[in-house]
Amino acid sequence: GQNIDQPTEMTATEGAIVQINCTYQTSGFNGLFWYQQHAGEAPTFLSYNVLDGLEEKGRFSSFLSRSKGYSYLLLKELQMKDSASYLCAVRDGDYKLSFGAGTTVTVRA
Amino acid sequence: IAGITQAPTSQILAAGRRMTLRCTQDMRHNAMYWYRQDLGLGLRLIHYSNTAGTTGKGEVPDGYSVSRANTDDFPLTLASAVPSQTSVYFCASSRDSRGEQFFGPGTRLTVL
Numbered sequence: 676g677q678n679i680d681q682p683t684e685m686t687a688t689e690g691a692i693v694q695i696n697c698t699y700q701t702s703g704f705n706g707l708f709w710y711q712q713h714a715g716e717a718p719t720f721l722s723y724n725v726l727d728g729l730e731e732k733g734r735f736s737s738f739l740s741r742s743k744g745y746s747y748l749l750l751k752e753l754q755m756k757d758s759a760s761y762l763c764a765v766r767d768g769d770y771k772l773s774f775g776a777g778t779t780v781t782v783r784a
Numbered sequence: 785i786a787g788i789t790q791a792p793t794s795q796i797l798a799a800g801r802r803m804t805l806r807c808t809q810d811m812r813h814n815a816m817y818w819y820r821q822d823l824g825l826g827l828r829l830i831h832y833s834n835t836a837g838t839t840g841k842g843e844v845p846d847g848y849s850v851s852r853a854n855t856d857d858f859p860l861t862l863a864s865a866v867p868s869q870t871s872v873y874f875c876a877s878s879r880d881s882r883g884e885q886f887f888g889p890g891t892r893l894t895v896l
Contacts, residue, residue, distance in 0.1 A: 679826075705882070708884070708885075716889070716890075717874060717887035717888060717889050717890055718827070718874070718887050719887070720884050720885070720886070723884065762826065762827065764827075770881040770882055771829060771832070772817075772827075772829065772885065773829070773843070774819075774827040774828070775826055776824055776825060776826040777826055
């Protein structure tokens with residue numbers, strides 16, 4: 676099974692940077708995903724890491740350390756529209772996704 | 785249809801009633817999934833199907849059944865609904881079991 680931990684809430688100012696951490700324990704590992712979910716909407720894919728290191732995609736970056744069971748999602752140049760929940764999900768040896776409870780990010784003007 | 789759709793959008797159901805949530809995708813994805821999302825618990829996998837004709841149990845399968853008669857459709861049935869099944873249900877699909885998952889808009893179900 677999976678045990679995935681991420682902070683419940685974070686608040687940041689427009690234009691700033693926020694880092695959302697995710698730690699996990701898994702019986703098998705086949706990649707880590709980050710999804711964004713606005714209130715009342717479906718989750719949408721943000722990033723995927725399967726090897727150690729940093730993946731950059733525009734204002735969003737995601738980092739993975741498999742030996743530490745650790746990932747973070749970095750959101751730069753925050754905009755009001757970035758206010759949402761961010762879900763960390765780990766894919767196990769059977770290719771099933773397990774999700775963390777999500778981190779709600781509030782961006783203030 | 786573009787992507788993945790779910791019906792109904794929302795439903796209020798009396799306990800003990802049977803209910804089928806519908807999910808259809810037009811992306812010709814082989815794998816499909818059903819999740820429930822509850823406050824503080826995140827998304828939990830109910831059932832999945834890696835290809836038409838096959839299904840498997842996820843983390844919380846009790847009280848739910850699925851079928852996968854063709855590639856496009858993956859209905860979820862609650863045989864006899866109970867209040868603890870009140871939740872938001874998301875259907876998802878991926879090219880195969882290794883691919884990125886795309887989510888439908890969700891069904892908000894309330895069981896009274």
